[in-house]
Amino acid sequence: MVPLKMTEMWATMGSTIASFMFMWAIIRQYCPYELGRFFENYTQRIMGFFYPYIRISFHEFLGDRIKRSEAYAAVEAYLSANTSKSAKRLKAEIGKDSSNLVLSMDEYERVTDEFQGMKVWWMSSKVVSPSRSMSYYPEQEKRYYKLSFHNKYREVITGSYLEHVMREGKEIRLRNRQRKLYTNSPGYKWPSYKQTMWSHIVFEHPATFETMAMKPEKKREIIEDLLTFSKSKDFYARIGKAWKRGYLLYGPPGTGKSTMIAAMANLLSYDVYDLELTAVKDNTELRKLLIETTSKSIIVIEDIDCSLDLTGQRNKKAEKSADDEMEKQNKEVARKELKDEGGSSSSSKVTLSGLLNFIDGLWSACGGERLIVFTTNYVERLDPALIRRGRMDKHIELSYCSFEGFKVLAKNYLTLETHSMFDTIQLLMEETKITPADVAENLMPKSLLDDAEKCLSSLIEALEEAKEAAAAKKAEEVKDSNTNEEDTFESLDDRDYKTIENRDAIPF
Numbered sequence: 001m002v003p004l005k006m007t008e009m010w011a012t013m014g015s016t017i018a019s020f021m022f023m024w025a026i027i028r029q030y031c032p033y034e035l036g037r038f039f040e041n042y043t044q045r046i047m048g049f050f051y052p053y054i055r056i057s058f059h060e061f062l063g064d065r066i067k068r069s070e071a072y073a074a075v076e077a078y079l080s081a082n083t084s085k086s087a088k089r090l091k092a093e094i095g096k097d098s099s100n101l102v103l104s105m106d107e108y109e110r111v112t113d114e115f116q117g118m119k120v121w122w123m124s125s126k127v128v129s130p131s132r133s134m135s136y137y138p139e140q141e142k143r144y145y146k147l148s149f150h151n152k153y154r155e156v157i158t159g160s161y162l163e164h165v166m167r168e169g170k171e172i173r174l175r176n177r178q179r180k181l182y183t184n185s186p187g188y189k190w191p192s193y194k195q196t197m198w199s200h201i202v203f204e205h206p207a208t209f210e211t212m213a214m215k216p217e218k219k220r221e222i223i224e225d226l227l228t229f230s231k232s233k234d235f236y237a238r239i240g241k242a243w244k245r246g247y248l249l250y251g252p253p254g255t256g257k258s259t260m261i262a263a264m265a266n267l268l269s270y271d272v273y274d275l276e277l278t279a280v281k282d283n284t285e286l287r288k289l290l291i292e293t294t295s296k297s298i299i300v301i302e303d304i305d306c307s308l309d310l311t312g313q314r315n316k317k318a319e320k321s322a323d324d325e326m327e328k329q330n331k332e333v334a335r336k337e338l339k340d341e342g343g344s345s346s347s348s349k350v351t352l353s354g355l356l357n358f359i360d361g362l363w364s365a366c367g368g369e370r371l372i373v374f375t376t377n378y379v380e381r382l383d384p385a386l387i388r389r390g391r392m393d394k395h396i397e398l399s400y401c402s403f404e405g406f407k408v409l410a411k412n413y414l415t416l417e418t419h420s421m422f423d424t425i426q427l428l429m430e431e432t433k434i435t436p437a438d439v440a441e442n443l444m445p446k447s448l449l450d451d452a453e454k455c456l457s458s459l460i461e462a463l464e465e466a467k468e469a470a471a472a473k474k475a476e477e478v479k480d481s482n483t484n485e486e487d488t489f490e491s492l493d494d495r496d497y498k499t500i501e502n503r504d505a506i507p508f
């Protein structure tokens, strides 16, 4: 792109137009209305003949509308990305993360753009309307961009060129937007004037797939799945399916389910809607929340198994380990406390069928790309209807840390690719289970003096402790089962004894 220069031809053309305008003003003043219209038509045609250029304006605000025009915003983003190197007068603004400056063309600046060998001109301008009668009303500035191009390119420019500008502009805006983490915070009373049921903060989680401890091939598979989804708009349209995908992340606590959601959002540049089901009054409110979500977002329901009594199968499970039960109780207590803090005492009336409708509604009612993610520690407790394919399309198990996972964490935390202590760690990791959260905690330096060796030793210690604890638990279990067997033997002995007793009772 190069700045536009006024040629002599333009100057001649300008003076011709000015002469016509002057003639037109005289005719208008002295001729009757019909004659005036006649001359007006002709003047326009003659002007069109001498001035074969088309102009299109993109106003920031249309009419009295308060909302900024999307077309204007897209042009602004497109020009700011494509002209900041060529425009001579630029304006600077603070970017999304408050650290970088974004440059865009200043008012009344002109630049050229080329598309398939055709040249077009863009100009940024503004109309200043005088202040209203009350002096404290400031002057109103109405900004707009003006696109000029030759009439012979009309079809291409109004068709594919503008489509290209809009598409690229929207993509740039999405890339540069400040992403948000929305939540339907428990107990929060939405004032009647507030238009949305979600409250939000800036989403700035640093997790990426690169920093996640997982088997590399599994990681690749998930990344590919997500990227394919995000690029499959046409495919979904062609097969007649809504552009949505459901993920179920399951596994023990501390294996990276929540971290993966953040990594997903960062990979695809999506917003995150953290849906707290216990804070939703009923099914109707759930639908309202759904309708308010925007496209390019992930709707997350964490710990779906203890959110509500949605899990028909859960109650049927008679055998649960004491640890599992304790974990569940802790989460439920934490949830209750959170709810009480928020001042909400009403319990949620959301039902399983309400949630199923919510997911299916998401599939059919809302356009645009959306992911829905459920996390759970106990996949077996979920109702099969909730997680069947078509609702939760991809089931991902996050498990204990593998040696490959450890290497990722060692690289993240200690910038170590290899070390003599790695072999010991590998052996221990093959013999015992440890969550990535525990590995991460051990690799975290606890003081400024802690070096890599200290952190690795601390991990080895933790692994050895875990191994001993597992061995002790196993021994305990064996002992318990032996005791049970002994009981059984005892009872058998008792029975035998009784039998003998009975035998004794039999007279010889």
Ligand SMILES: Nc1ncnc2c1ncn2[C@@H]1O[C@H](COP(=O)(O)OP(=O)(O)OP(=O)(O)O)[C@@H](O)[C@H]1O
Residues within 6 Å of the ligand: 211, 212, 213, 214, 251, 252, 253, 254, 255, 256, 257, 258, 259, 260, 376, 377, 398, 436, 437, 438, 440
């Ligand atoms: N796979 C992983 N890769 C990298 N870091 C991890 C991984 N898993 C856990 N961590 C670390 O452990 C912490 C806890 O992990 P996270 O909250 O994602 O676990 P979770 O599976 O969601 O647990 P819960 O089931 O209790 O919600 C994270 O802050 C992260 O630092």
Ligand SMILES: [Mg+2]
Residues within 6 Å of the ligand: 257, 258, 259, 302, 375
């Ligand atoms: Mg979690």
